[in-house]
Amino acid sequence: MTPLRWATLVAALLLAALAGVMLGTLRLAPLDVVRGALGQGAPIDVAVVRTLRLPRVVLAALVGAGLGAAGAALQGATRNGLAEPYLLGVSGGAAVGAVCAVALHAPAALVPIAGFAGALGAVVLTLVVARAAGGRGDARVVLMAGVVVGAFANAAIMVALANAQDNVVRGALWWMMGSVSDASWPQVRMAAVYVAIGIGVLLALARAIDVLALGEDTAAGLGIDVGRVSMIVYVAAALLAAGTVAAAGLVGFIGLLVPHLVRMAGARTHRVIIAAAALAGAALVVAADLVARTARPPAELPLGAVTAIIGVPFFLARLRRLT
């Protein structure tokens, strides 16, 4: 990727973030945003910037960065442009956890934790199923195991929601559609830790992912322990995705879409693809959250719906190029 394209990515993220803090029911000038962030200016501006919008924008950026990087690594390691971070049962498991928490009338703060636990449980189950099938590092077996666990989780959700009260169904659905509306600084700090660790691990493995993308036999011939390295990538990407689930629920399409975008922009090796996907994912989720928040005020659109609305036309365009 050229330096100009890197600069464009960084500028896109900064612009989206600035717009995310400026725009809303209370509109702020750029200077007010800076003053508010520094704790100066009108108290209402300071409160809006520091307590409401800045943590929300930073959390959205972290979620986007995590999903973008995880998607890029998974697509490379599985050699599959349709791989995305919610594979390996992450989305289904997270939804089961959240639905259970809502159905059991758990406090709202426990719903994301239950979603995270459900996602982790599903990842472990997927890897156990793949291992039992004899395909510890085989991308096809692991992806199929993820599909099976995801399908089972969906069936469990339907059973749980079939006889649930309306408010339980609504609460569960809203969580599954993704949102960063409850962002807070403690949440940001937690998300920053796992996103930094997850992306760090994936960047460290980037060169090995380049080799894995050549195919398992060729990678073995180049000295890669295919089973072990693939497994580390799957686990790191799935944990990253599960971490974003705890912060924002399910935000679809970002992990699938963003790696395609950065490859189209000229990123070829995975150190570049993963880093660029983190930046692009962050910019896209911040922008999508801005749309979700401002498209129909005072109501909010679900973040996951907005990211899907962005993603569908992109994939339709890709489909046209393939045919």
Next chain:
Amino acid sequence: MIAFSHVRVRYPRSRVPALDDVSLEAPRGTVTAVVGPNGSGKSTLVRALVGRVPLEAGAIAVDGAAAATLARSVLARRVAIVTQREEPAFPLSVREYVALGRYPHLGLWRAPAAADADAIASALERTGVAPYVDRAVTELSGGEWQRVRLARAVAQGGESLVLDEPTTFLDVGHEMAVFELLARLASDGQAVLLVSHQLNLVARFAHRLVLLHRGCVVAEGTPAEVMRGDVLERVYDWPLVVTRDPAVGAPALVPLRAPPRG
């Protein structure tokens, strides 16, 4: 040198071994070709060498050291593999793809040094792919892609080169160019172990042939010793004659038409 010694390999849930008591040697400075019908275990030899299938018995040695005891990166620095099938999943440039051949030397972290750049440049030059280094591997013809894969293996810089059907899907010109390149690499001192279906070509280029059938070595020696009509007819289960190549005098296999029915 690569040496297989009494190797037995069995795939999971299979009662019959894919390789049974297979012994062969591929010394430096020679082209050794493994031939045999489909399903005879040729590709399993390559997979066993890189540890993709476990050995049930026997051992594989590379330059005297047991392959199983070598670290994967050490083995990859000594032996470069070109597998039977490899489809580019993403559009790396030819230069980026060939540079991945240096992975066993660089690992996850080491920055490429002058020696790596030299090895890549030399591999590009020797395999004749230098003119299209900036093209994406997804845009290459079948012949160009096979050459680029060879360039990646040459950049790996080991003393041994193992190739599984490197000329599948290639036309006569590209096929000959690949075989000429392998002959040059062998004359430069590399051990070239080649799995191939092209009996007539390997008869011209290989120093030694190993004929596999149902996982066992049924003949081994010079092309003239191995390419005998009665042996090949039995192994390939098809009527054929072995004649002499009029140009160079190497043995040449001519499969016959099936006898008319009734």
